[in-house]
Amino acid sequence: MADPLIEKMSLLEQRATAWAAFWIAYFVACQIISDDRRFEVLVPLSLVAFYGIPACLYAAWLWKSRRRSAEKTGLREAMATVRPGWLFPRIDVYLEGGYKLLQTRRSLRIAPRFKGLEKVPVFIGGEETDMIVIFPRGRFSKDTLYTVPVKEIEPDTD
Secondary structure (H helix, E strand, C coil): CCCHHHHHHHHHHHHHHHHHHHHHHHHHHHHHHCCCHHHCCHHHHHHHHHHHHHHHHHHHHHHHHHHHHHHHHCEEEEEEEECCCCCCCEEEEEECCEEEEEEECCCCCCCHHHCCCCCEEEEEEEECCEEEEEECCCCCCCCCCEEEEEEEECCCCC
C-alpha cells in the first residue's frame, strides 16, 4: 500500500486536470459568445485559455510522473536547508546515509517561501528529475504539508 502522503499527490494531478477542463470550457464559451459585440473583449482572453489547456495537461502529467516515482522509492525522512534564491532555489538534503543537492522545478508550488529554513525535517521521494520534497507546513496553515517538485543535481564545489 502506498504511503498516504504519496496518495495525496494525486490531488495535485486532479487539480491540474480540473483546470484544463475549466480552460477548455472557457475557450469554447468565448468562441460561442464572441460573435456578440458586447463580448468582443473575450476573444483575446480566449487566447489565455488556448495556452492554459496544454499547460495544465502537462502539469497533470508531471505530477503523475512524480507520484509514480515516489511510490517506487517510498518516502525517506531527511533534514533540509533551503538556500537563498528566488526562481529555482537549491535545497540541501541530509539523509541518514548521505547528502543530496536538489533544485526546485518549474511549478506553481515553489520553495523560495521556505528560504532561510535550516535543518527542517522533511520527506523526500522519487529519483532523478521526478523527485518531491514535502515540507512540514503549508501555504495557508502550518498544520498542513506542502509538496515541492525537485530534481537531483550534482553538488557544487564551493
